[in-house]
Amino acid sequence: MSKPQPSTTPWYKTGNPVPRTRKTVAVIGAGISGCTVAAALKKRGFEVTVIDRHDHAGAEASGNPEGIVYPKLSPRDDLLPRVNLAAIQFASDYYKPFWDSGLGRHCGVLVVPENDKARSDFKLISQRYADQTEMVETIAHEQLEALSGVPLKAESALHFPKLGWLPPQLICKQLLELNNIPLVQANIQSLEYSDKQRDWQLRDVDQQLVIESETVIIASAFDCKKFSQTAYLPLRKIRGQITQMPCTAESSKMKMVICGECYITPAENGLHGCGATYNKDLFTTELRDIDHQTNLAQIAATDAGLAAVLGQPSKESLTGRANFRCTTSDYLPIAGPVPDRAAMLEDYAILRRDAKMPMTTPGAYLPNLYVNCGMGSRGLSYAPLTAELLAAKIAGETPALSEELCQAMHPVRFLIRDLKRNRI
Numbered sequence: 001m002s003k004p005q006p007s008t009t010p011w012y013k014t015g016n017p018v019p020r021t022r023k024t025v026a027v028i029g030a031g032i033s034g035c036t037v038a039a040a041l042k043k044r045g046f047e048v049t050v051i052d053r054h055d056h057a058g059a060e061a062s063g064n065p066e067g068i069v070y071p072k073l074s075p076r077d078d079l080l081p082r083v084n085l086a087a088i089q090f091a092s093d094y095y096k097p098f099w100d101s102g103l104g105r106h107c108g109v110l111v112v113p114e115n116d117k118a119r120s121d122f123k124l125i126s127q128r129y130a131d132q133t134e135m136v137e138t139i140a141h142e143q144l145e146a147l148s149g150v151p152l153k154a155e156s157a158l159h160f161p162k163l164g165w166l167p168p169q170l171i172c173k174q175l176l177e178l179n180n181i182p183l184v185q186a187n188i189q190s191l192e193y194s195d196k197q198r199d200w201q202l203r204d205v206d207q208q209l210v211i212e213s214e215t216v217i218i219a220s221a222f223d224c225k226k227f228s229q230t231a232y233l234p235l236r237k238i239r240g241q242i243t244q245m246p247c248t249a250e251s252s253k254m255k256m257v258i259c260g261e262c263y264i265t266p267a268e269n270g271l272h273g274c275g276a277t278y279n280k281d282l283f284t285t286e287l288r289d290i291d292h293q294t295n296l297a298q299i300a301a302t303d304a305g306l307a308a309v310l311g312q313p314s315k316e317s318l319t320g321r322a323n324f325r326c327t328t329s330d331y332l333p334i335a336g337p338v339p340d341r342a343a344m345l346e347d348y349a350i351l352r353r354d355a356k357m358p359m360t361t362p363g364a365y366l367p368n369l370y371v372n373c374g375m376g377s378r379g380l381s382y383a384p385l386t387a388e389l390l391a392a393k394i395a396g397e398t399p400a401l402s403e404e405l406c407q408a409m410h411p412v413r414f415l416i417r418d419l420k421r422n423r424i
C-alpha cells in the first residue's frame with residue numbers, strides 16, 4: 001500500500017463522514033439561498049422542508065421588488081471574477097424559465113464605467129473575455145443610445161446580453177411552490193445533534209422542537225452567526241435601501257438595466273427601481289429620505305444622460321425598501337459543509353507556527369450540516385450556483401465546477417486562513 005502523501009489542503013476532505021440513511025433535509029431560511037438549495041435537492045429526490053421566521057418566502061434581503069443578476073468581472077485572473085463568471089453563466093440559464101414566464105425581464109445589463117480606473121479596466125476586461133462575446137461585449141458610444149434606449153454620455157460600456165432583472169421575492173415563492181416544498185414558520189434558536197438518533201434537532205426560541213432532520217442547511221444570512229456551529233463565520237450585516245421612482249416619457253424608453261455607481265431598471269408599471277445604498281452601522285429597515293437622495297445622486301454619477309432623462313422626481317413620488325446584505329471578508333459566498341471548529345483547531349494547530357507545513361489529517365466536519373450564505377450584493381447571481389454545488393455534494397455527485405472554485409467558497413477557508421496567520 002502506498003503511503004498517504006502529505007497534502008497542502010487536506011482540510012477540504014471530510015475525514016469523518018456520517019453516512020446518510022434518510023433523504024430528509026431541513027433548510028433554515030427562505031431567502032434566495034434557502035429556496036434555490038431546497039429546489040435543487042427536491043429535484044434530486046430529497047424530502048425537503050424550509051423553515052423561516054416569517055410566514056412567507058423572501059421576507060428579508062430577498063424581498064426587494066427587483067434585483068439585478070449582476071456581473072463582477074475584472075481584468076485580473078482572481079478567484080472572485082472567476083466565481084462570478086461561472087455564477088452568472090449558470091444563473092442566466094437557471095432564470096430563463098422565470099423570465100420566459102413573465103417574471104422580471106431578460107433585457108440585458110449595461111455597465112457604464114464610473115471613473116477613469118473603471119474605464120481602463122473595462123478595456124482590459126473586453127480583451128480578457130474577447131472569446132466570450134455572448135456573455136460580455138463592449139459597446140461604443142455611438143451605439144449606446146440605440147441599444148439602451150437612452151442618450152447615454154458614456155464613451156463606451158460593457159453589455160451583458162444574457163443577464164437582466166428579477167423580482168427576488170416571487171422567485172423564492174415560486175421555487176417553493178413549483179417544487180411542492182413546505183414552508184414551516186419558526187424562529188430557530190439552536191441546532192443540536194443527537195448521536196443516538198443520528199439527526200439534528202432544531203429548536204425555536206421557546207426551546208420547542210420544530211423539526212428533526214438528518215441533513216440541515218443553514219441559509220439564514222447574517223443570522224448564521226446565531227448558531228454555535230456557524231458563529232465563527234466572518235459575516236457582516238450591511239444595510240441597503242432601494243428607491244422606486246416614476247418614469248418620464250423619455251426614461252420609459254430605457255430597454256435594459258443600466259449599472260454604474262448604482263443600478264436602474266427599465267420602467268415597469270410606470271416605475272424605475274434604483275439602488276442601492278451601503279450603510280455599515282445602521283440597523284433599521286425604515287426608509288430614509290437621505291438614502292433616496294443618495295440613490296438619485298448615484299444615478300447622476302453613473303451617467304449625466306441617464307440623469308437627464310429621469311428628471312427631478314419629487315420627494316413625495318419616491319418609494320422603496322430597505323434591508324440587509326450579508327457579506328463576507330473576501331466577498332465570495334460561503335457554500336459547503338460546516339467544519340467541526342474545535343477539532344479542526346486542534347488537528348491543524350501546527351499551522352499557527354508553520355503555515356506551509358504539509359499535512360495528512362483530513363478535515364473534521366459536523367455530521368451532514370451545511371451552510372449557504374454570504375451572498376453580499378449578488379445573491380441572485382450566486383445562489384443558483386452555490387445551491388447546485390451543495391445539492392450535488394449532498395447527493396454524492398461530482399459538482400460541475402472546478403475544485404479550485406468550490407474551495408474558494410468553502411466554509412473552512414476562514415479557519416485555515418486564521419490559523420495560518422496565527423489569529424486564532
Ligand SMILES: Cc1cc2nc3c(=O)[nH]c(=O)nc-3n(C[C@H](O)[C@H](O)[C@H](O)COP(=O)(O)OP(=O)(O)OC[C@H]3O[C@@H](n4cnc5c(N)ncnc54)[C@H](O)[C@@H]3O)c2cc1C
Nearest residue numbers: 029031032033053061062068188223240375377378379380
Ligand atoms: C437594498 C438591497 C439591494 C440589493 N440588490 C441586489 C441586486 O440587485 N442583485 C442581487 O443579486 N442582490 C442584491 N442584493 C443582495 C441580495 O438581496 C442578497 O444577496 C440575497 O437576498 C441574500 O439571500 P439570502 O437567502 O442569503 O438571505 P435572506 O434573503 O436574508 O434570507 C435569509 C432568511 O433566513 C431567515 N432566517 C434568519 N434567521 C432565522 C432563524 N433563526 N430562524 C428561521 N429563519 C431565519 C430570514 O427570515 C430570511 O428569510 C440587495 C440587497 C439589498 C439589501
